[in-house]
Amino acid sequence: MLPQNTLLHAHKMKLRWVIALSTLPLLGVVTAFGIMPQPNDAAEIRHTFTSDLTLPSAPEAIETDPVYWHSERVQRGDTVSELLRRMNVQDVAADDFLRRAADAHSLRQLRPGRSVQVRTSADSHLLALSYIDNDGNQTVITPAGDRFKVETQPGLAERRILVQTGEISSTLYDATDEADLPDNVANQLAEIFGGDIDFHRDLRRGDKFSILYEQSYLNGEPTRNARILAAEFINHGRTLQAFYFQNTQYGGDYFSPDGKSMRKAFLRSPIEFSRVSSGFSNARFHPVLNRWRAHKGVDYAAPIGTRVRATADGVVTVVGKQGGYGNVVMLEHQGMYQTVYGHLSGFAGGIHRGQRVSQGEIIGFVGMTGLASGPHLHYEFKVGGVQRDPLKVALPDGKPIGEAQQSAFLQATDSLHARLSLLRNTRIAQLD
Known part of the structure; x- marks a missing residue:
């Protein structure tokens, strides 16, 4: 009789052989993935399965006519037909509708530079036409049977407060262009500080400005409606600040931090930007008369047609x-002041004797009529009928903030003052 442990050992060996033999087919499969089997081996392990499979039916090809998109900008003198031709629209019915229909009048009134988009078929028939009209409304025109449908939706309007800084290297306009400021904002900047800074003579290289302004957008595009809320100008080491404050139910004006009006009763210059070609003098050699005589005004050289504005109400x-x-145009102000604007090429439409004009209103255009050797504006400033040097005379101030509005003014401008200070400190840090 064999010992128990011997029998147990024999049983384990037998079990190992059974397991080894049973795993041979699996080992063959692993080997088949590991190396390329020989032909005989492949025949032994190859198994064939057959089954009927139902495949989804292929979708029928959908034939669609190609469409084309075109975009064009309205050019000066464009007609509807010419605009459609440039966009490759050959559709008599659409052309007739767009030229005549009252619903499409906003298309015919589009200003030069506005964009128009069309979608056309392969045969150049109009499928859709869209544009943003002069008022910012989105208009879409599409065929509807033998007629056309016009849909108009109001544009998306929004306001954003923007900040900008700049430094003078040559002229104010060069600096505002470099800062990417809109022209109307640059003009406001000049008007706000125009009573304290003569932008023809007082600018210095290195002068700096900071501006907070509110810009209107329509359908994501900036409009011409922008207004400075706060501004700072450092001119030759002198710091000037101005804040917009609505002091009446009809509107507002610009005031210094202590509530004094930034708007002088007179602008320093009747032209936004030009150069002084001849100053005030008691003895000047006249280029046309060829003799010495007094020059009781200031000449501003500017191209013919440059707009001339009234320097005061x-x-x-x-x-x-x-x-x-x-x-020439002559104005009277407050009973004791007079201004003269000479050598004009023409007058603003409708201007007439006895008409009331506002400060900054266009009254004429630069020319060279009368005794003038070249295009320029001759400007005179009189006090009690006597000519005074427009570049040096002390100009009367505008109306300051009243005592009743002082608290509201300080509260309204407090945050604007803080943001101007932040801009100034940021600019200094950048320079450092």
Whole structure:
């Protein structure tokens, strides 16, 4: 009789052989994946399965006519037909509708530069036409049977407060262009500080400005509606600040931090930007008369057609031709001040004697009529009928903030003052 442990050992060996033999087919499969089997081996392990499979039916090809998109900008003098031609629209019915229909009048009134988009079929028939009209409304015109459907939706309007800083290297306009400021914001900047800074003579290289302004957007595009809320100008080491405050139910104005009006009763210059070609003098050699005589005004050289603005609220006393002035406009202000604008090429439409004009209102255009050797504006400033140097005379201030509004003014401008200070400190840090 074998010992128990011997029997147990024999049983384990037998079990190992059974397991080894039973795993041979599996080992063959693993080997088949590991190396390329020989033909005989492959025949032994190859198994064939057959089954009927139901395949989804292939979708029928959908034939669609190609469509084309075109975009064009309205050009000066464009007609509807010419615009459609450039966009490859050959559709008599669409052309007739767009030229005549009252519903499509906003298309015919689009200003140059506006974009128009069309979608056309392969045969150049109109499938859709869209544009943003002059008022910012989105208009879409599509065929509807033998007619056309016009759908108009109001544009998306929004306001954003933007900040910008700049530094003078040559002229104010060069600096505002470099800062990417809109022209109307640059003009506001000049008007706000125009009573304290003569932008023809007082600018210095290195002068700096900071601006917070509110910009209106329509359908994501900036409009011409922008207004400065706060501004700072450092001119030759002197810091000037201005804040917008609505001091009446009809609107507001710009005031210094202590509530004094930034708007002088008179602008320093009747032209936004130009150069002084001849100053105020008691003895100047006249380039046309070829003799010495007094020059009781200031000449501003500018291209013919440059807009001339009234330097203050006033009443027109003279408009027409007068001696050496050529075409001239004369205004009276507050009973004791008069201004003269000579050598004009023409007058603003509708201007007439007795008409009231506002400060900054366009009254004429630069020319060279009368005794003028080149295009320029001759400007005179009179006090009690006596000519004074417009570049040096002390200009009267505008109306300050009233005592009743002082608290509201300080509260409204407190945050604007803080943001201007932040801009200034940020600019200094960048320079450092």
